[in-house]
Amino acid sequence: MFKILSNEMIAENIYKMDILAPRVAKSAKPGQFIIVRVDDKGERVPLTISDFDSERGSVQIVVQALGHSTKKLVSLGSGEFVKDFAGPLGNASDFISEDFELLRNKKVVFVGGGVGAAPVYPQVKFFSDLGICTDVVLGFKNENFVILKNEFESLNANVHFCTDDGSFGFKGLVTDKLEELIKSKNIDIVVTIGPMIMMKFVAELTKKYDIKTIASLNTLMVDGTGMCGGCRVSVNDEIKFTCVDGPEFDAHLVDFDEAMSRQSTYKEEENHKCRLDGDLNV
Template sequence: MYKILKKEVLNPTVTKLVVEAPFVAKHAKAGQFIILRVNEDSERIPFTIEDANPETGAVSIIFQIVGGMTMLLNTKEEGDYIHDFVGPLGKPSEIDGNKKVAIIGGGVGCAIALPTAKAFHNAGADVTSITGFRNKDLVILEEEFKANSDAFYLMSDDGTAGEKGLVTNKLEELIQAGEKFDEVVAIGPLIMMKFVCLTTKKYDIPTVVSMNPIMVDGTGMCGCCRLSVGGQMKFACVDGPDFDGHQVDFDEAMSRNKTYADFEAHAREKACNLLKKEVE
């Protein structure tokens, strides 16, 4: 059992939990993830490690409340326990302190992008971070990105936070203004990562994407995170989650990602009804 040390609501649909997990905290690196079960009979769900403190044994995860299991997880409060919290899993991100990098985060994907930005920054790299959200109410981790970036740009679809526009607009603007990035790292919705890669491909800039959004089981057994990379079949959880973005077949990944939409909607509705009964 793993104790929840702190719970923080980042926005109406995104929550941060700090969990006591000394082994994970000691060994975790940027880009890796954990698998947890809320209760003994709960589904296994993977979450990227947002932060880890090997001295205190604390590990932070950030999640969006979108389905039955995340709704259940969100009912946990400080002092409560999570049944399983296993990791770190996945291959760590490759960090090079001699690079000039652009870190692109979209929505809750910023929770995954932040530890990568932090790792590059701590290694001595020149870090430009660009984060994007639909509106000001959904913005998360702004101050944390500023603290771990040499340059930071906040974008919003409606202009209520930072500059109006997409992350790709700002990225291309910087490239055309003369910025020479050695690498771009994009983490967020599949459609965002696709268009970041289309943008960087025009300028021949190596681009890494994190395919965490399509993971389910986290061990390679379920096959849900199967994707095509350079014409070869890969699994995001065991072969990644980081891949060469210019080699990923995003259209196929997005199509597969919609396969269980109806099932997920049903699970969410069922969880809502169960939680309502508990409250009553």
């Protein structure tokens, strides 16, 4: 059993939770994820690690409560427990194994959308701790959906918030702001995490400018082990499994249309489960 240290709603249907999991916290690296199971009958839910504190022994996750299992998870309060909290899983970001001096000479831009801002945070924090300033472009529907604002602004980074309606920060899409940066700076690498459609358009933009781009496909994962096959994705016309081969891939080689189609595989089953539970918001 794993104790919930805190559970805070940070935007509509979005919660930030700290879980006491010392072994996971000790080994976690930016880019990795965990599998959480609320109880004996609960399904396995893969969630990207948004932060971790090895001294405290805590791991932070950001949960968007949309389906049956995530709604059940966020209903738990501080002091309660989840049955399983397994990890860290998946491959860490490639930056972790690179020569730090080489990293200092690279201009890196992170592009996150919605709850995708959460897994962007530990990577930006990794650079910030090394004294390397990166650019971060974060897109949200409006100011009510902006998350982790204070956390990002506390880092050594140039953070550009974007909202569709202009209610906070830059008015427009993340690709609009990204193109502004591309035209004003010599960017070496772009890392994008968020909705599949957003990552597709980020990849199309950076391909036009011949900028290396990495996409995290964590939203495709189902059981997190590769056994269910639900996270299959075509990368350079080869079949990969997001949870064991990724979650990060060369964005210019990913078949995003196929990936978006795969995301809807279990949508009807999820809606059916929510209807059985009396949730009418489906």
